[in-house]
């Protein structure tokens with residue numbers, strides 16, 4: 001490792017900040033030794049804030065109907081092979097009931113941008129979950145909505161919102177999305193969510209088409225300055241019925257490298273070891289935890305719809321019952337020396 005790399009690593013560890021050029025240098029010149037060192041430092045940081053605790057979130061995939069056409073996404077509206085489904089409010093509440101008895105204290109409602117889920121319909125579901133389980137947090141991950149809608153849902157009781165920014169570089173954002181979607185609107189949504197008092201998550205896919213080291217450096221700078229409470233990153237994986245079907249997938253190595261850098265930027269951030277990471281490698285989520293991730297999100301969706309929420313090819317965890325998914329993840333977490341805790345798992349301020 002050269003002197004410049006060594007001094008960048010200590011600056012990052014001490015200040016949680018580098019310039020875009022410095023992030024780019026770190027990415028381009030990374031070696032297994034450098035990654036090793038970053039993983040070690042990231043683990044020390046996560047331990048100093050979160051000890052050996054890993055938070056679990058119950059993921060409920062409420063609909064794969066989507067009005068958008070993101071080029072990378074398996075549930076994009078132009079994918080005519082996708083068998084569409086939508087959970088009813090009572091299906092969603094049943095998933096939450098089951099999740100509560102399995103020990104979940106956070107529910108993540110995720111789905112495509114499905115116009116059926118108006119403010120009224122969603123608001124009812126959110127407030128009913130909060131009425132039944134006041135000790136739980138509700139996270140929404142339902143894409144772009146108007147400011148009034150985000151406010152309505154916050155008032156109904158939603159605590160957190162995950163909206164990956166997808167790319168911090170406008171020209172790159174535009175290579176991943178059709179022209180009906182805009183970088184400006186995505187960013188506006190994130191600002192609104194923050195102003196409304198949500199705990200906010202941003203994020204991006206690692207190795208998405210046309211992503212360069214310079215773009216990744218901008219992603220890191222964005223994460224540094226936006227200061228999200230949560231940050232979802234996972235490898236891009238092609239889906240056979242999308243325009244990106246022949247593109248290559250992001251790697252475990254790069255994702256773990258970036259997880260460590262993000263942990264050093266924001267020691268307190270909630271950082272999931274994602275399902276996509278577990279899809280590119282059988283021990284991907286364990287490696288993610290060993291790189292600084294501190295959240296896992298077992299699937300609570302009914303098994304009958306699991307396979308249909310296929311964002312990318314070969315997605316894992318589509319056959320198991322919820323209880324099996326939880327047990328499997330618990331074992332994986334313990335196998336690398338951490339423990340799953342039953343709590344809301346809010347970000348430590």
Ligand code: SAM
Pocket residue numbers: 072073074110111112113141142143144162163164166204205234235236237238239276311312
């Ligand atoms: N509709 C909501 C939204 O846009 O935020 C939530 C659902 S969306 C499918 C959730 C995330 O899945 C996206 O933010 C994207 O980063 C990720 N995703 C979609 N297609 C993917 C792919 N082919 N590989 C990896 N991740 C993908």
Ligand code: FES
Pocket residue numbers: 066067068069070073075076077112113143
């Ligand atoms: Fe549905 Fe991208 S295709 S949000």
